[in-house]
Amino acid sequence: MMDDKKEKILILDFGSQYAQLIARRVRENNVYSEIVSHKITIAEIQKANPKGIILSGGPASVYAKNAPRCDEGIAALGIPILGICYGMQLGCQMLGATVRPTTAREYGKTACTFNTESKLFKALARDAVVWMSHGDQVVELPAEFESLAFTNNCPFAAVKHRRKDFYAVQFHPEVSHTPQGNHIIRNFLYEICGCAGDWKxxxxxxxxxxxxxxxxxxxxxxxxxxxxxxxxxxxxxxxxxxxxxxxxxxxxxxxxxxxxxxxxxxxxxxxxxxxxxxxxxxxxxxxxxxxxxxxxxxxxxxxxxxxxxxxxxxxxxxxxxxxxxxxxxxxxxxxxxxxxxxxxxxxxxxxxxxxxxxxxxxxxxxxxxxxxxxxxxxxxxxxxxxxxxWRHPFPGPGLAIRIIGEVTKPRLDILRNADRIVIEEIRKAGLYRSIAQCFAVLLPLSTVGVMGDERSYENVIAVRAVETTDFMTANWYRIPYDVLEIISSRIINEVKGVNRVVYDISTKPPSTIEWE
Structure with missing residues (x-):
């Protein structure tokens, strides 16, 4: 772990695909964060001396036999805690709440209403969109809890314990699909944990x-x-x-x-x-x-x-x-x-x-x-x-994992020339810094084409461009059609052995940024 004298937030990982994204969001607010095992002991937490603790999401159900759990003594440490999705369900269950499967699973953007009198939602719009991804939810709360937010299908979209600094949200504030999510995390860090923001x-x-x-x-x-x-x-x-x-x-x-x-x-x-x-x-x-x-x-x-x-x-x-x-x-x-x-x-x-x-x-x-x-x-x-x-990320194995199939000198030459054209054109269009990563991929198939008066049976190049702040999640970048047209035309005309160009419009997740 980092120097114990520096303020930090510990993120207990319960298997969330977004654990790194939570850590990244905390650091964006100038507070150091570290992902640790959900099995961390109370003694280890006390030694780390965190300003706050975040319980991550995860794929399990808290009532399942082998569901990952943390030490229940965590709630008695006096350290502010924020539970997210699974982390909410687990924390609430440990404090006496009931968690069950929902009749209507929520996934995706959902309208939510906040109690903006709460420290967690201070200075936020009362009605906003949040990103949900759950099949279980808290259905009964002890009297020690109060509800801080709700949706049409989730009466306890956010809660707080009345006597402890335990806050929890059923949605994911760490993803970009929750527009006010970074503000919520900032409120937890500064309004609830009292962070100074010394991570520079x-x-x-x-x-x-x-x-x-x-x-x-x-x-x-x-x-x-x-x-x-x-x-x-x-x-x-x-x-x-x-x-x-x-x-x-x-x-x-x-x-x-x-x-x-x-x-x-x-x-x-x-x-x-x-x-x-x-x-x-x-x-x-x-x-x-x-x-x-x-x-x-x-x-x-x-x-x-x-x-x-x-x-x-x-x-x-x-x-x-x-x-x-x-x-x-x-x-x-x-x-x-x-x-x-x-x-x-x-x-x-x-x-x-x-x-x-x-x-x-x-x-x-x-x-x-x-x-x-x-x-x-x-x-x-x-x-x-x-x-x-600001050079776009390039994988350690290089073009070998941007050539789908066998890597040979001729196939490398094809991909290099295609990739060069892609980068040249996005630079000319002034898009290079706006795009987080852009590259060409050589596919392991050939398609029929017509070049001149003859049929061709040649290679396919895929173009991949994404926008992201953290590379944990990514959206495909909307390269203007006229730029795509130039890229396609140049590749087909200048790169011998290619007669078709396609554009990858997949997000991460479920796809990854690289093809292999």
Whole structure:
């Protein structure tokens, strides 16, 4: 956990797909938040000394035999608590309320009426829209409770215990579909928990530099560069802390975008005085990927080969005892069932685990507590180039997971050229900073077309663009039709082997942002 002297909010995870989003919303209000297991002990909570506790949602029913539960002593700690969805049902049940299945399940946007005299809904509109997602709800409350909000199907959409600082909402204030949700969370933090809001990026930089110096001492650190903002900020922070005792290794795995390897090398040579080792390993990776179509196998092969290449180069760097990685908070949580809780792994992350043990190095992860947009703020504060700080996220396995099916040199060439056109056109249209992530995907199918006077049977490119603040949830971006038309026309006319372009209009969830 973070330094106990800093104010924090603990989020007890009951398997919610939105647990990270709750944490992100709290941090947006300048309060540090940390996701912990619902199995956390009372002693651990007291040691952490949080200003408040949030009980997350979850897929279970509180009356089910093996439903996840927290220590019931939590309600007697005198720490303000906010229960969300499952967290509401569990907290209310522990305090004597009755929870049952509803006759009419609520899912999606729902009209809700608030008691704006309550601290939780202070300065909000009395009637608003909230996002519901539940099949159970509180149906009976003890006299110690009061209702703070209701919908047509949910008489207790929000409640408060009269004697304890226990608040609960049946809806999800953390999602963007609840327009006043951030205000509700802010009210909990400032009006109920009494937070001061000391979670700022400038102070984080100072603290991180100090911690790196303390951990590394007089040792040397090796950092793997990918060209993305995460590894760049990691390198910049460590360089600020230890100067020329940092060596960076950039592995060109042949799965990067057009000219990206050259840009990475140029950027770091121009902006840093760092010992940079650039390795051309394109053929090695392509050989290992030959015939592989399963996305998880691709990830593991790429991760394993990266380790092998990295090890070979790292051995040439004398006196290095530490390995730096740009691991982010979502990487840590998504890579394992959350804190021993019921959350399942969505996909593996090649930058979490494995490499330090292989090399016998101690791990340095200065971004481990951060979300992506917090990393960007640090990058700006450190003076990194704008085009690097705001570069759209690019997956560790690179274009291998944007090629559905086998990865080959010809297929990589097709995708690189298509992707280049997509990025060029959204930049020309002034959309790049408005879109959180945009890219092309090569599909594993061919379709009939007519090019000139001849029939063609060629590849399909899908274009994916999303808008999001946290990458936990995302909406598809409405690229103007005239821009899409230019993108489609250019790809079909300029990229040999493509005769059809489609546009992905899926949200996350249920889809993910990447296709594999």
């Amino acid at each position: 990026m400038h102070s984080y930089i100072e603290k991180s530099v100090s911690e790196i110096r303390k951990q590394v001492g007089e040792g040397r650190v090796i950092c793997g560069l990918s060209g993305g903002v995460d590894s760049a900020v990691t390198a910049a922070l460590i360089h600020r802390a230890i100067g020329n005792r940092l060596s960076c290794i950039f592995v060109d795995n042949g799965l990067l975008r057009n000219y990206e390897a050259d840009e990475v090398i140029k950027t770091f040579k121009e902006n840093f005085t760092i010992d940079l080792h650039a390795i051309d390993a394109q053929n090695r990776f392509l050989e290992k990927l030959k015939g592989v179509t399963d996305p998880e196998k691709k990830r593991k092969i790429i991760g394993h080969e990266f380790i092998e290449v990295f090890k070979e180069e790292a051995k040439k760097i004398s006196q290095a005892k530490f390995l730096a990685q740009g691991t982010l908070y979502p990487d840590v949580i998504e890579s394992i069932p959350a804190h021993g809780g019921p959350t399942v792994t969505i996909k593996s992350h090649h930058n979490v685990g494995g490499l330090p043990a292989e090399l016998g190095f101690e791990l340095v992860e200065p971004l481990r507590l951060l979300f992506k947009d917090e990393v960007r703020k640090i990058g700006e504060a450190l003076g990194l180039p704008e085009e690097l700080v």
